Amino acid sequence: MQYEISGASRLPIYRQLVEQVREGIARGDLKPQDQLPSVRQMSRDLVVNPNTVARAYTELEREGLVANRPGRGVFVAEPRADLTKDARRKRLIETIDRLLTEAVNLGFSEEEVARLVAARSRQFHWNTPNSAPK
Amino acid sequence: MQYEISGASRLPIYRQLVEQVREGIARGDLKPQDQLPSVRQMSRDLVVNPNTVARAYTELEREGLVANRPGRGVFVAEPRADLTKDARRKRLIETIDRLLTEAVNLGFSEEEVARLVAARSRQFHWNTPNSAPK
Amino acid sequence: MQYEISGASRLPIYRQLVEQVREGIARGDLKPQDQLPSVRQMSRDLVVNPNTVARAYTELEREGLVANRPGRGVFVAEPRADLTKDARRKRLIETIDRLLTEAVNLGFSEEEVARLVAARSRQFHWNTPNSAPK
Amino acid sequence: MQYEISGASRLPIYRQLVEQVREGIARGDLKPQDQLPSVRQMSRDLVVNPNTVARAYTELEREGLVANRPGRGVFVAEPRADLTKDARRKRLIETIDRLLTEAVNLGFSEEEVARLVAARSRQFHWNTPNSAPK
């Protein structure tokens, strides 16, 4: 996978990295057990401070998306479901409401939003209903 | 409308206020020309500094969602749509991708997301396709 | 670039700063990716409160003219044009009418105004018609 | 002439009035010696505080655009030229530069601006070069 930080973004560098990994996993570009570049490698590639990369990895580990195996590297974790169905629903609904708020404020119609969501969905790597954690 | 701020949130107070007003407008709880609580009133209610409330209102004014009328109060503005279709689309798609990323990471299926989006949509106050800015 | 604020002006300090940066960009004295003086630097130079400078920068960011990169500084943004042609036209015409009103009240003739506008135009850094947003 | 205040404007009411009279004179809708509505009349018509109207008239008198004849009313003044040609030029150029700054920032081309200025000029009531104060 290709990582890049936009010096021009208002987003802190470490957050840009976190987002890219999160999205990489969601799109299926990163699969469980894939190894991420080492902190030093990544920091050289992107010309950023190693501390900044380490911080991004720490954040991702805290979320359970990657696992740090000391001495060997950082790997994409197996999907876990440490949250209850209810907690996960609640979290998703918050994000959905934020999306709908923005859509209404921007003047979109309900249909346009549904259509755009469906269109973008095709680019993601969905769990089959069966494999979804219960 | 009821406003509340949570000290526990990672979101700054003024952003929490902005979000709540935005959502109030999107849900139709706040209608054009409705008066918002005065800066001082709100600052007393929420026990925050008046400057913090004023900052939220200023931000909302810059977005065109409210109009500050010095000496008279702050009011919900008539909906405008100054942004090009392109700029608005781009902004929405970013939010959609964030949503889908989170949904996949949380283990939801494509259908579940579509269903939840449709369900939550009913609580919002959509523009009719005709009145939507082109 | 040289910045200066006049205590005698009826314009608030932060607006004076905003105007000067806007004009600097329009004249081409400030180019995309140029770094502006840091908040603290500028506040020392002009002997104003850092908050006042920060407010000017925030305002400019909301207009899309500069980008604030936390921890790194404030930079001139790449030109964007998110506003619809209509919204931009309306805004410009308001300013034009204010100009013409003043010109008439000051006793200038139509030709003098046109001539002066043309003369001053040469000092600005125009978009080529092709690169202008449609 | 018809006056109106937009409760929705961010501009103070008295300034809205000042602007309308200024523009009325510049467009030729108000001619020298025309009588303006009395403070009480105007305050009733627009449903605003008489103090607010009085304040607008005071401002206009200070600018020399109207003359208050105590006991008889407020009248549009004869065009005067109490400012030197140089002072008037300087003032106009400031406004022109503000216009050009905004035009460039909004992405207009030099030609578009010249065209728009010419178009709007036709709606104003220009002094003939001869009658212009020297």
Place this chain on the structure above:
DNA sequence: GTGGTCTAGACCACA
């Protein structure tokens, strides 16, 4: 070092 947020408290303009 950079910008971002918040508080406390002051003074002004507007209605």
Place this chain on the structure above:
DNA sequence: GTGGTCTAGACCACC
């Protein structure tokens, strides 16, 4: 009463 501006000074996140 309303909002708008400014200062002083604090603390935090980021690089």
